[in-house]
Amino acid sequence: MAEVVRVYEHSTYRDVYVVELEDGSTRLATKNLVPGKKVYDEWLFKLGDVEYREWNAYRSKLAAALLKGIKELSISSGSKVLYLGAGSGTTASHISDIVGLRGRIYAVEFAPRVMRELITVAESRKNIIPILADARFPQKYKHVAEPVEVIYADVAQPDQASLVLLNSKLFLKDGGYLYLAIKARSIDVTKEPDEIYRREIDTLKVGHFEILDVIHLDPFDKDHAMVYAKYFK
Ligand SMILES: C[S@@+](CC[C@H](N)C(=O)[O-])C[C@H]1O[C@@H](n2cnc3c(N)ncnc32)[C@H](O)[C@@H]1O
The missing domain is CATH 3.30.200.20 (Phosphorylase Kinase; domain 1)
Known part of the structure; x- marks a missing residue:
């Protein structure tokens, strides 16, 4: 290098x-x-x-969204973030760098094998709180997490927008922000959103989100778009 x-x-x-x-x-x-x-x-x-x-950016969809020029990064030093589908902590670790020790990341992941890797990352990063749970049932970690300014969701599941709504009701502050990685079939989602994709966005709109930006992550990730939205309770 x-x-x-x-x-x-x-x-x-x-x-x-x-x-x-x-x-x-x-x-x-x-x-x-x-x-x-x-x-x-x-x-x-x-x-x-x-x-x-x-x-x-080939390993982290948030980095890809930044390189592709997403409107804003609403995560900064001191932010509290609820991360749904944290995986082994690749992106979570960069958010951990950004929010610093005054910030917090409540990192929800339901696969035990992946969680073991996430726990290793969290051992040296005290601002990551790993939560072994299914993000479809946020009541189960209500006692562990707290109200947050940002939800970052990358669960790669068909029902991800409704899962986000359930979590937003419990944890996202009024005026808070969402980053949602959506698997999209079409190449230029801004021009020709496909059916799955449109449905996810409609679900978010009904659930009190204003869509602020939609970025396709191609060429870093050919299958995903990142939706950036603002929440009004
Ligand atoms: C695409 S990977 C996450 C990669 C990670 N966001 C990153 O950038 O480093 C999706 C993760 O979501 C987890 N997941 C899927 N459905 C979930 C659910 N209902 N609750 C919690 N985690 C879930 C999977 O086990 C997987 O680790």
């Missing part, structure tokens, strides 16, 4: 960085909350005393 030339905060997204390398290329990155430690096979970059972790 080439030497780091400079690092600057992203012009649109707070607490997200752009690392410029000697060979002229750039990488999206977050400040590593746990210096020296990787979570997946990402690159670590050091400039002065600060370490940055490459945020790989």
Whole structure:
């Protein structure tokens, strides 16, 4: 990997960085909350005393949405986030870097094998609270999580929008934001949304969400779009 030339905060997204390398290329990155430690096979970059972790858009749909220019990143230092379908913690770890130790991520995942990996990540990242539960039944973790400013949902299930609504009612603050990764069949979802996709968005609208942006994640992820929406209770 080439030497780091400079690092600057992203012009649109707070607490997200752009690392410029000697060979002229750039990488999206977050400040590593746990210096020296990787979570997946990402690159670590050091400039002065600060370490940055490459945020790989082929591995994280949120990074892909940022590189594709989604309107805003409503997650920043101190944010509280409910993450549905946290998987082994790839994206959650970058959100953990962003929100820092004043923030919290309630990371819901129902597959025990994946949860074991998530717990390993959470052991060194004290702002991640792993919750082994089915996101279709949010009452079961009502006593563990608290009201949040953002829900990030990536469960890759057909009923994901209704699952988001159930969670929003319990946990999302009035005026809070949603990022929902939707599996879409059509290539240009903004021009020709397919049926599944439209249905998910309609469900969100009925459930008090205003759609602020829809971004197709191609070429980083050919099958998904990211919906960004605002919640009015
Ligand atoms: C696409 S993967 C998540 C990848 C992760 N968001 C990332 O970017 O690092 C979807 C995850 O959602 C989990 N999942 C699916 N349905 C769920 C449910 N009803 N409740 C909790 N987790 C669920 C799966 O086990 C899987 O780990």
